[in-house]
Amino acid sequence: MLRRFRLEEPESVAEAAELLGRFGESAKVYAGGTELLLAMKEGLVQYERLINVKKLTGLSDVTTADGALVIGALCTHHQLENSPVLRDKLPALTKLEQNVANVRVRQVGTIGGNICFAEPHADPGTLLIALGAKMIAEKSSSKREITAEDFFVDAYETALQADEVLTKIQVPIPAPNARSAYLKFGYLERPSVGVAVAFNLNGGVSGVRIAVGCAGPAPRRVAEAEALLEGKSKDEALRHVAEAGAAAGRAAQAISDLHGSQEYKEHIVGVLLKRAFQSALS
Amino acid sequence: MAKAMTKHSDAQSIPVSFTLNGRLQEIEVEPHELLLDLVREQLGLTGAKRSCDVEVCGACTLLVDGRPVSACTTLAFEVRGRSVLTIEGLAQDGKLHPLQEAFIEHGGFQCGFCTPGMILAAKALLDENPDPSEAELKHFMHGNICRCTGYKKIIESIMAAAKRMRAKA
Numbered sequence: 001m002l003r004r005f006r007l008e009e010p011e012s013v014a015e016a017a018e019l020l021g022r023f024g025e026s027a028k029v030y031a032g033g034t035e036l037l038l039a040m041k042e043g044l045v046q047y048e049r050l051i052n053v054k055k056l057t058g059l060s061d062v063t064t065a066d067g068a069l070v071i072g073a074l075c076t077h078h079q080l081e082n083s084p085v086l087r088d089k090l091p092a093l094t095k096l097e098q099n100v101a102n103v104r105v106r107q108v109g110t111i112g113g114n115i116c117f118a119e120p121h122a123d124p125g126t127l128l129i130a131l132g133a134k135m136i137a138e139k140s141s142s143k144r145e146i147t148a149e150d151f152f153v154d155a156y157e158t159a160l161q162a163d164e165v166l167t168k169i170q171v172p173i174p175a176p177n178a179r180s181a182y183l184k185f186g187y188l189e190r191p192s193v194g195v196a197v198a199f200n201l202n203g204g205v206s207g208v209r210i211a212v213g214c215a216g217p218a219p220r221r222v223a224e225a226e227a228l229l230e231g232k233s234k235d236e237a238l239r240h241v242a243e244a245g246a247a248a249g250r251a252a253q254a255i256s257d258l259h260g261s262q263e264y265k266e267h268i269v270g271v272l273l274k275r276a277f278q279s280a281l282s
Numbered sequence: 283m284a285k286a287m288t289k290h291s292d293a294q295s296i297p298v299s300f301t302l303n304g305r306l307q308e309i310e311v312e313p314h315e316l317l318l319d320l321v322r323e324q325l326g327l328t329g330a331k332r333s334c335d336v337e338v339c340g341a342c343t344l345l346v347d348g349r350p351v352s353a354c355t356t357l358a359f360e361v362r363g364r365s366v367l368t369i370e371g372l373a374q375d376g377k378l379h380p381l382q383e384a385f386i387e388h389g390g391f392q393c394g395f396c397t398p399g400m401i402l403a404a405k406a407l408l409d410e411n412p413d414p415s416e417a418e419l420k421h422f423m424h425g426n427i428c429r430c431t432g433y434k435k436i437i438e439s440i441m442a443a444a445k446r447m448r449a450k451a
Contacts, residue, residue, distance in 0.1 A: 002316065005313055033356070033357065034337060037357070078349070104340065189338050
């Protein structure tokens with residue numbers, strides 16, 4: 001059962017931001033609702049108003065501009081798994097989107113909603129951190145960029161201000177020699193651990209970025225593991241990948257929960273990093 | 283509608299015009315009403331089942347504009363201007379859909395609780411991909427849970443229906 005709430009349907013970002021500013025914590029942005037409505041049905045959160053942002057225009061497609069893919073926050077997972085430009089430029093994100101939850105959740109759930117809800121056991125944030133993505137946050141009169149790395153603050157907590165709306169996600173278009181992969185593992189509906197890796201391959205491995213998600217409260221970049229692979233030849237990197245995996249596990253801030261113990265998750269981080277790295281190389 | 287009598291005095295009412303199993307419906311809903319309750323309690327179509335209630339099991343699957351959604355977690359107003367198909371609308375002129383026939387012929391169900399959702403999800407799959415591989419079928423259907431059959435018969439049923447539908451097309 002859902003408790004009664006009022007629905008607001010702004011037709012511009014400015015109007016949505018104004019409503020958020022006016023109603024503060026008693027209101028929440030609503031898009032696909034696949035996560036928010038579950039929490040509301042369980043009575044974990046309660047709002048007097050939902051602000052349906054699906055009437056905002058220009059936030060439902062994937063375009064390219066200035067060397068970046070620009071993903072509208074209202075794109076559903078279903079749209080993204082079928083986006084030709086995404087498949088061409090960022091196949092790792094296509095594959096991730098094909099495997100989010102199930103077909104019904106992908107049909108209505110949006111990437112913006114997924115990111116803003118910041119459920120710890122979610123997929124996209126981890127890969128977006130490794131890919132160096134930027135979140136575009138807008139309010140009535142201003143706009144700013146937040147790096148994916150800085151966006152995820154804690155479980156269910158992002159760097160967005162109360163009256164900011166996430167409008168777009170910008171992902172730099174990878175160079176022709178760039179490689180990336182995202183792997184996850186879990187035995188419940190949501191993943192226990194997700195690991196993303198991105199790097200450039202010019203004989204050696206450079207620009208290495210590694211992120212771990214689901215293990216702890218928020219997806220995070222693990223610089224300790226990146227340093228062990230950065231600048232190595234392909235063979236050397238492969239020899240160091242187990243060590244990097246162990247470092248990534250230690251740096252993941254894994255916590256014990258229903259999805260596994262801390263020790264278990266740290267181990268799985270190592271396994272997934274090795275496999276993700278190998279998969280990105282092949 | 284009896285339901286309307288119980289509505290709050292300050293309730294927000296949203297006019298919703300949509301197509302349900304091919305017939306136009308004009309109703310009013312409150313923002314918090316769920317599609318599953320609308321269809322089951324107000325419109326009397328009980329094929330879609332409330333089971334897990336968290337978008338995991340697929341027993342409440344309905345097709346909205348041909349695509350599967352979890353009616354348990356869809357706000358009713360979201361079907362404004364759209365076309366909703368429930369299992370009750372699948373047979374045409376008293377003739378079962380090929381998927382329904384195949385589920386009967388191949389024993390694609392036991393208790394039957396998951397079957398409306400299974401068949402609607404399978405319809406969405408075959409409408410978009412008339413000749414799925416078994417891997418594609420399993421990937422698409424993995425969000426529909428059957429707690430009786432072990433899935434083998436369900437997969438056989440969908441594959442058989444796909445073949446029959448391709449032959450007819």
